[in-house]
Amino acid sequence: xxxxxxxxLALADFNDAxxxxxxxxxxxASRRDEEDFPxxxxxxxxxxxxxxxxxxxxxxxESYVGEEVEEAVSLRSREEWPTRSGVGDLPQFxxxxxxxxxxAVGGHIIRHDPARVLADTAWKRLLxxxxxxxxxxxxxxxxxxxxxxxxxxRHGLDQAAFLMAAVHDAHPDYQAGxxx
Numbered sequence: 354x355x356x357x358x359x360x361x362l363a364l365a366d367f368n369d370a371x372x373x374x375x376x377x378x379x380x381x382a383s384r385r386d387e388e389d390f391p392x393x394x395x396x397x398x399x400x401x402x403x404x405x406x407x408x409x410x411x412x413x414x415e416s417y418v419g420e421e422v423e424e425a426v427s428l429r430s431r432e433e434w435p436t437r438s439g440v441g442d443l444p445q446f447x448x449x450x451x452x453x454x455x456x457a458v459g460g461h462i463i464r465h466d467p468a469r470v471l472a473d474t475a476w477k478r479l480l481x482x483x484x485x486x487x488x489x490x491x492x493x494x495x496x497x498x499x500x501x502x503x504x505x506x507r508h509g510l511d512q513a514a515f516l517m518a519a520v521h522d523a524h525p526d527y528q529a530g531x532x533x
Contacts, residue, residue: 362485408422
């Protein structure tokens, strides 16, 4: 079924706005103090506080991050910044000391760090931009055969855009017409 152009463009706008929100949060989560954030975002990892060893959360081995090594942990950036005190470069600390972070939660945090979110939003933006251009091109195509061929090509992108929006179905701007 062919969707009305206005609905598809509204869906594109909705998806772009959700990507704007994700990108804003990822940039802010990458910011150290009042400094600019790294363009690609930061990569979080869990590190033991006493021995500075990296800890890989694994709910099949331990209930809490660091439980296996019996140390408190911190959530730090892999990236380091110069310090004002002259002690050398240091990471950003999101959580400086934690003793009971569930392993599944700790693993989820580092799997969805700001750098990954920014990479994810970049490809989705490109997909939406190309899809939007295709929507507009179909409307201006005068050759019926070409228009039909473009519409068939667009159909898969329509489905991807509807599914992309569906993960935000609780958002106040989500419309019933966006349901896949």
